[in-house]
Amino acid sequence: MANIIELHGIIKRYFIGKPNELQVLNGLDIEVPEGEFVSIIGESGSGKSTLMNIIGMLDRPTEGTYSLGGIDTLVQPDVVLSRLRGQKVGFVFQTFNLIGRMNAQKNVEMPMLYNHVPAKERAERAAHLLEIVEMADRAKHQPNELSGGQKQRVAIARAMANDPDVILADEPTGALDSATGRLVMDIFHDLHERYGKTIVLITHNPELAEETQRIITLKDGDIVGVRAGAGHGGRQNAAPTEALS
Amino acid sequence: MNFGDNISQAFTSLRANKMRALLTMLGIIIGIAAVIAIMTVGSSMQNSISDQMQSLGVNNITVYIQQKDDGWGRGGPGMMGAFPGQQQGPGEDDLITNEMLTALREEYPDEIQAYSLSVDVGSGSTTAGSKYAYISIMGANSEYMTANNIDITRGRFVNDQDSDGRRKVAVVSDKLVSSMFGEEDPIGKTIMAVTDSHVGTYTIVGVYQTESSDFGPTTTSDADTQTEMYIPLGTAQKIMGTDGYQMFTIMSATSVNATTFSEQVQSALGKYYSRNEEYEVSTFSMESMVETVTSMLSQVTLAISAIAAIALLVGGIGVMNIMLVSITERTREIGVRKALGATNGEIRAQFIVEAIVICFIGGIIGIILGIILGMIGVQVINSMSSGEGGDMSYGTSVSVNAILLATGFSMAIGLFFGYYPANKAAKLDPIDALRFE
Numbered sequence: 204m205a206n207i208i209e210l211h212g213i214i215k216r217y218f219i220g221k222p223n224e225l226q227v228l229n230g231l232d233i234e235v236p237e238g239e240f241v242s243i244i245g246e247s248g249s250g251k252s253t254l255m256n257i258i259g260m261l262d263r264p265t266e267g268t269y270s271l272g273g274i275d276t277l278v279q280p281d282v283v284l285s286r287l288r289g290q291k292v293g294f295v296f297q298t299f300n301l302i303g304r305m306n307a308q309k310n311v312e313m314p315m316l317y318n319h320v321p322a323k324e325r326a327e328r329a330a331h332l333l334e335i336v337e338m339a340d341r342a343k344h345q346p347n348e349l350s351g352g353q354k355q356r357v358a359i360a361r362a363m364a365n366d367p368d369v370i371l372a373d374e375p376t377g378a379l380d381s382a383t384g385r386l387v388m389d390i391f392h393d394l395h396e397r398y399g400k401t402i403v404l405i406t407h408n409p410e411l412a413e414e415t416q417r418i419i420t421l422k423d424g425d426i427v428g429v430r431a432g433a434g435h436g437g438r439q440n441a442a443p444t445e446a447l448s
Numbered sequence: 449m450n451f452g453d454n455i456s457q458a459f460t461s462l463r464a465n466k467m468r469a470l471l472t473m474l475g476i477i478i479g480i481a482a483v484i485a486i487m488t489v490g491s492s493m494q495n496s497i498s499d500q501m502q503s504l505g506v507n508n509i510t511v512y513i514q515q516k517d518d519g520w521g522r523g524g525p526g527m528m529g530a531f532p533g534q535q536q537g538p539g540e541d542d543l544i545t546n547e548m549l550t551a552l553r554e555e556y557p558d559e560i561q562a563y564s565l566s567v568d569v570g571s572g573s574t575t576a577g578s579k580y581a582y583i584s585i586m587g588a589n590s591e592y593m594t595a596n597n598i599d600i601t602r603g604r605f606v607n608d609q610d611s612d613g614r615r616k617v618a619v620v621s622d623k624l625v626s627s628m629f630g631e632e633d634p635i636g637k638t639i640m641a642v643t644d645s646h647v648g649t650y651t652i653v654g655v656y657q658t659e660s661s662d663f664g665p666t667t668t669s670d671a672d673t674q675t676e677m678y679i680p681l682g683t684a685q686k687i688m689g690t691d692g693y694q695m696f697t698i699m700s701a702t703s704v705n706a707t708t709f710s711e712q713v714q715s716a717l718g719k720y721y722s723r724n725e726e727y728e729v730s731t732f733s734m735e736s737m738v739e740t741v742t743s744m745l746s747q748v749t750l751a752i753s754a755i756a757a758i759a760l761l762v763g764g765i766g767v768m769n770i771m772l773v774s775i776t777e778r779t780r781e782i783g784v785r786k787a788l789g790a791t792n793g794e795i796r797a798q799f800i801v802e803a804i805v806i807c808f809i810g811g812i813i814g815i816i817l818g819i820i821l822g823m824i825g826v827q828v829i830n831s832m833s834s835g836e837g838g839d840m841s842y843g844t845s846v847s848v849n850a851i852l853l854a855t856g857f858s859m860a861i862g863l864f865f866g867y868y869p870a871n872k873a874a875k876l877d878p879i880d881a882l883r884f885e
Contacts, residue, residue, distance in 0.1 A: 261787060261878045282791050289789015300784045300882070304464035316453055317789035361788070 293362030352383030475763025476810030484818025490749030543692025587684020783881025803866025811858030
């Protein structure tokens with residue numbers, strides 16, 4: 204299977220040329236094949252947030268190459284990176300980051316707005332996505348009327364809006380209790396198994412990481428371990444059974 | 449994200465903070481309303497005043513003689529007799545003669561329709577039996593009536609036959625009639641007129657309506673009112689022993705530009721006075737007066753509007769201030785939008801559109817408010833002027849240009865004062881913005 208993400212020799216330095224110059228990533232090589240559910244774990248300060256910003260094209264590495272879905276991203280201008288971000292990557296944040304004065308439906312529509320999807324199609328697709336995360340009955344609710352788990356489900360639906368190549372989840376269960384956290388993880392497994400989504404999960408929780416197919420461990424900017432995870436209930440490399448319409 | 453999406457996003461965020469949006473708009477509302485109200489009052493006054501002056505005859509050119517500037521200040525009727533022993537008024541040689549009028553008419557046959565001629569006989573009183581009234585006697589030709597908008601209610605005005613025959617007939621005011629004759633028909637009645645230099649008996653042939661001029665003083669007591677009594681020109685000239693004029697009025701053709709024609713007349717008659725040491729000819733036309741008054745009014749309106757526009761500037765700064773606050777508050781939202789694929793340009797456009805929408809709505813409310821205020825202002829001015837006995841009323845005229853200008857200007861303010869905050873938002877680093885608490 205082709206690699207959807209290929210990172211080679213990624214180095215990230217801050218305060219370049221100053222006395223307090225800091226190297227956060229020390230030349231990482233990571234390849235993620237299409238359809239893989241991979242986790243990146245590490246203590247705080249290990250560089251995993253920086254790595255996620257680079258994968259999400261919110262930040263550029265100081266050195267190295269990054270190809271996403273066959274596109275060499277680092278040579279692209281910012282405007283193109285914004286578009287690629289909207290189309291190829293779906294973000295799920297620890298703190299949900301829904302926009303407060305818009306209802307769930309409008310929040311899910313947001314990425315499509317920037318992808319120039321016509322209004323009617325936006326509404327239909329948002330409704331469909333909210334059904335997948337079982338939030339269809341809350342489509343017209345404002346974020347402050349939703350519980351943490353419900354907000355995160357809306358956020359996942361939003362991440363799926365433009366049918367991205369990769370879902371990038373940064374501590375998605377970090378702000379949730381274990382029961383709702385479980386629910387959210389189940390949705391990720393569902394997206395992975397039923398729709399064949401490539402998911403990169405960033406976490407410091409080893410138990411959650413264990414559910415994924417592969418675990419990459421970061422420490423002080425270096426990859427210190429790559430091993431296979433147990434997978435979802437032991438079912439590794441489950442083949443996608445249904446294409447996302 | 450297209451323009452329509454931007455607008456709907458702007459409305460969504462304004463709805464989320466209605467009170468703040470309204471307060472932000474308030475500066476724009478007040479500024480626009482002030483400008484529109486002032487311009488409405490200004491253009492209403494301008495229109496009415498020029499209408500009124502037009503009705504007084506824009507094609508009339510008044511020609512008069514005045515003392516030359518002798519270095520003691522501008523000479524004029526008010527300066528006459530300022531020093532003892534100095535000549536009292538113009539002598540017979542200084543007056544405008546009939547020959548000059550004839551020559552002028554031959555020079556400009558198409559431009560000059562008629563001359564309105566008058567000779568001042570002096571003021572005094574009339575008596576008939578035990579009744580009396582104050583008058584000033586004016587000898588006039590028949591054109592004088594048209595040139596001065598004299599409204600004859602009974603009988604007729606003095607005519608050329610009266611003048612040629614030096615007839616002792618008179619046209620008097622309705623006020624004089626009501627105080628001397630009451631309800632009686634005055635036509636054919638005789639009255640005795642007495643001035644400092646003249647006593648005579650006149651037969652009344654006509655009555656004119658005294659119209660309180662909008663520009664002249666008006667008095668309330670009928671008995672004390674001095675009104676004009678018109679007698680034939682020839683009669684007056686005989687009484688005064690003169691056949692010249694201190695002033696006369698040219699009724700020029702409507703196609704003539706009165707302002708330039710009055711200059712031609714001044715130079716044409718000026719040659720008769722080139723050797724005169726004391727007097728020169730001056731002209732005055734209602735058209736140039738209308739132009740002066742209109743341009744003065746529009747300048748005043750413009751100046752006050754400019755002051756009102758300062759309120760608009762303050763409003764614009766208010767918009768910028770709130771946009772900056774709003775962007776700081778929504779830093780995280782901006783980060784999220786960027787993560788979801790928004791380009792810097794789209795973020796900038798979003799906030800500029802939001803500022804423009806605030807200013808546009810404020811502008812519309814301001815225009816409506818300004819028109820209402822302007823109408824009230826016009827009503828107040830009308831009620832004040834009618835309280836003084838004048839019957840002038842200004843129609844409200846709202847300037848369409850002012851409305852278009854105000855709408856455009858308010859949106860330009862949104863663009864101008866919205867650009868800096870919007871650009872600040874666009875340049876935010878998405879990573880920092882997402883971390884912002």
